[in-house]
Amino acid sequence: MDDNTIIFQPAPARPAPSSRVGPRAWLRANLFGGWKDTVVTLILLAILALTLPGLVDWMFVRATFFGDADNCRQAGGACWPFIVDKFNVLMMGVYPQELGWRPAVCAIALIVLAALTYTNRVRGIVLIVAWAILPVFALFMIGGAFGMREVDQSLWGGLMLSIMLALVGVIVSIPLGVLLALGRYYGPPVVKSLCVAFIELLRGVPLITILFMASVMMPLFLPPDLVINNLLRIQIAMILFSAAYMAEVVRGGLQAIPAGQTEAALALGVSRARTIAFIVVPQALRHVLPPLVGRCIALFKDTSLVIIVGLLDFLGMIKNASLDTTWLGFQAEAYVFAAFVYWLICYSLSLYGRELERRGPSAQKR
Amino acid sequence: MGASWNGAARPRKNVNTELAETIMTDTIESQIGSEDEIVIEMKGVNKWYSDFHVLKDIDLSVTKGERIVICGPSGSGKSTLIRCINHLEEHQEGIIKVNGTLLNENSKNITQVRREVGMVFQQFNLFPHMTILDNLCFAPIWARNMPRAEAEKTALRYLERVGISEQKDKYPGQLSGGQQQRVAIARSLCMNPSIMLFDEPTSALDPEMIKEVLDVMIELANTGMTMLCVTHEMSFARSVADRVIFMDGGEIVEQNTPDAFFDNPRVDRTQQFLSQILTH
Numbered sequence: 023m024d025d026n027t028i029i030f031q032p033a034p035a036r037p038a039p040s041s042r043v044g045p046r047a048w049l050r051a052n053l054f055g056g057w058k059d060t061v062v063t064l065i066l067l068a069i070l071a072l073t074l075p076g077l078v079d080w081m082f083v084r085a086t087f088f089g090d091a092d093n094c095r096q097a098g099g100a101c102w103p104f105i106v107d108k109f110n111v112l113m114m115g116v117y118p119q120e121l122g123w124r125p126a127v128c129a130i131a132l133i134v135l136a137a138l139t140y141t142n143r144v145r146g147i148v149l150i151v152a153w154a155i156l157p158v159f160a161l162f163m164i165g166g167a168f169g170m171r172e173v174d175q176s177l178w179g180g181l182m183l184s185i186m187l188a189l190v191g192v193i194v195s196i197p198l199g200v201l202l203a204l205g206r207y208y209g210p211p212v213v214k215s216l217c218v219a220f221i222e223l224l225r226g227v228p229l230i231t232i233l234f235m236a237s238v239m240m241p242l243f244l245p246p247d248l249v250i251n252n253l254l255r256i257q258i259a260m261i262l263f264s265a266a267y268m269a270e271v272v273r274g275g276l277q278a279i280p281a282g283q284t285e286a287a288l289a290l291g292v293s294r295a296r297t298i299a300f301i302v303v304p305q306a307l308r309h310v311l312p313p314l315v316g317r318c319i320a321l322f323k324d325t326s327l328v329i330i331v332g333l334l335d336f337l338g339m340i341k342n343a344s345l346d347t348t349w350l351g352f353q354a355e356a357y358v359f360a361a362f363v364y365w366l367i368c369y370s371l372s373l374y375g376r377e378l379e380r381r382g383p384s385a386q387k388r
Numbered sequence: 389m390g391a392s393w394n395g396a397a398r399p400r401k402n403v404n405t406e407l408a409e410t411i412m413t414d415t416i417e418s419q420i421g422s423e424d425e426i427v428i429e430m431k432g433v434n435k436w437y438s439d440f441h442v443l444k445d446i447d448l449s450v451t452k453g454e455r456i457v458i459c460g461p462s463g464s465g466k467s468t469l470i471r472c473i474n475h476l477e478e479h480q481e482g483i484i485k486v487n488g489t490l491l492n493e494n495s496k497n498i499t500q501v502r503r504e505v506g507m508v509f510q511q512f513n514l515f516p517h518m519t520i521l522d523n524l525c526f527a528p529i530w531a532r533n534m535p536r537a538e539a540e541k542t543a544l545r546y547l548e549r550v551g552i553s554e555q556k557d558k559y560p561g562q563l564s565g566g567q568q569q570r571v572a573i574a575r576s577l578c579m580n581p582s583i584m585l586f587d588e589p590t591s592a593l594d595p596e597m598i599k600e601v602l603d604v605m606i607e608l609a610n611t612g613m614t615m616l617c618v619t620h621e622m623s624f625a626r627s628v629a630d631r632v633i634f635m636d637g638g639e640i641v642e643q644n645t646p647d648a649f650f651d652n653p654r655v656d657r658t659q660q661f662l663s664q665i666l667t668h
Binding site (some may be wrong): 031089280282283286287288289290292293295301304305308370 | 472476498502503505506507509511513514515516517526527530531532572575576581
């Protein structure tokens with residue numbers, strides 16, 4: 023560097039112009055960005071103005087919050103005491119009331135584990151084992167084990183049953199789906215065609231059909247001394263159905279992993295099986311987290327179909343409750359409540375999934 | 389043409405000893421032995437991609453500690469050649485022996501060879517879902533059953549040697565290309581290989597980062613590591629290589645010492661190639 027060298031000084035960064043920040047800028051950018059945006063915004067506001075007052079009036083203003091059916095009929099609005107009265111039944115079905123603490127313990131365990139996962143307190147293998155143990159624990163608690171009174175599965179119902187079906191379904195069908203996807207993607211021809219056949223068969227049939235098969239036809243094929251109870255048959259059917267979809271989601275992730283990743287691991291002398299288990303599958307699952315969460319939500323909602331094979335899940339109990347003669351005429355409240363509960367759980371799952379996506383190396387890259 | 393090359397006395401250039409002394413002591417220990425020992429032997433190797441003949445009758449012997457640069461136009465089979473050495477590509481005809489182990493369908497042999505041969509890729513191929521430290525520990529733990537503590541100790545030592553130990557808890561995506569490639573080199577070295585293959589290690593890098601990777605490679609060369617390097621860095625070839633191999637159309641066209649190769653190429657195709665890359 024001689025004396026004639028000009029020293030390069032990077033210019034300091036300046037704040038953005040005020041027209042790009044603040045509430046006015048937000049309104050402009052999001053609602054009134056041009057004449058098209060403005061028209062859409064006004065139309066949507068009009069629709070809200072037409073529908074919202076009536077809804078608020080029915081749900082809150084004229085609604086009855088305390089009292090009995092007669093109070094409700096006089097007020098004319100929504101009848102929330104009905105939901106309060108039926109709450110236990112909606113949650114647990116005809117499960118013995120005095121044993122209600124057992125499902126409650128399971129619910130708390132589920133919430134605690136979910137919170138620990140969400141806050142990233144528990145990680146790695148401990149996390150996987152905890153989630154694998156949870157449904158087993160729940161089955162023992164609800165069904166009765168360790169000297170507790172046994173409760174027959176025909177008495178299980180309500181939201182408890184819906185969550186059980188979905189939770190066991192998700193926890194078993196994801197690993198099964200991964201295996202199916204691996205079989206389809208890496209397997210020798212025989213394994214590959216078996217996996218393809220299974221996946222395409224299950225995906226080609228509506229869930230209702232599979233549930234009917236499991237509930238009505240399966241006992242006909244099984245040897246008479248092998249009795250599998252109805253709930254278990256339904257659960258297996260849901261797992262297999264879900265696994266077929268999970269497999270296709272996971273396969274998409276497997277295809278997204280560059281060949282260089284496997285090559286690098288193989289070149290280091292790592293075996294093929296370990297390369298797939300530690301390099302390919304974890305990355306593939308991370309890639310497909312959004313659709314995977316989507317499948318979990320779909321599976322939870324699909325549990326409402328079990329009503330047609332005689333299980334009284336949450337929606338089944340809602341239907342039952344609205345037929346109660348004491349509370350006749352309050353169907354709408356029951357279904358609004360059902361919609362709210364389904365939405366609450368599905369939206370939580372969605373938020374949960376987004377948080378999991380946000381984490382990890384792919385997020386730090388940007 | 390280059391037949392008299394195997395085992396000939398080679399001048400050791402680039403005696404950047406200060407760094408070389410400190411680097412990779414394990415490697416040096418494993419390198420002690422006969423200088424003329426043949427570690428890679430390829431005889432009549434042929435390979436086809438379906439019906440495209442990509443390698444044609446390749447004969448190549450590499451002695452211990454030899455540093456070879458392979459160059460040639462794209463599609464000439466140079467990458468395929470070195471990928472055959474650790475069996476990432478399968479050859480259909482001929483014999484490949486690495487450290488006396490014959491490469492065939494026997495997966496035991498393949499694994500054996502891969503543990504002794506390190507490879508550095510053009511696209512780095514670090515594992516993006518693992519921290520830098522975990523990237524380095526992965527193979528020693530899962531391919532050599534090394535205890536985690538020991539693997540981490542080795543990993544840290546190599547990270548320090550390539551100058552990025554302070555990045556050990558970051559993810560690959562947070563590092564620059566040059567840093568990633570240095571991590572990739574360190575990752576290979578953690579398996580304590582006796583041979584290193586480089587497949588265009590600087591081709592995906594920004595100009596400012598090429599030097600930091602080449603410096604690490606030069607240091608490695610000075611430890612006596614056997615190296616086969618596909619590269620277009622001709623200054624590297626000139627200063628480090630014992631032998632330069634020029635390939636075209638799946639054949640070894642010419643091989644010679646770097647000085648003779650660059651100053652006095654004998655085959656017209658080589659002359660044409662060199663005039664293309666040296667005068668652009």
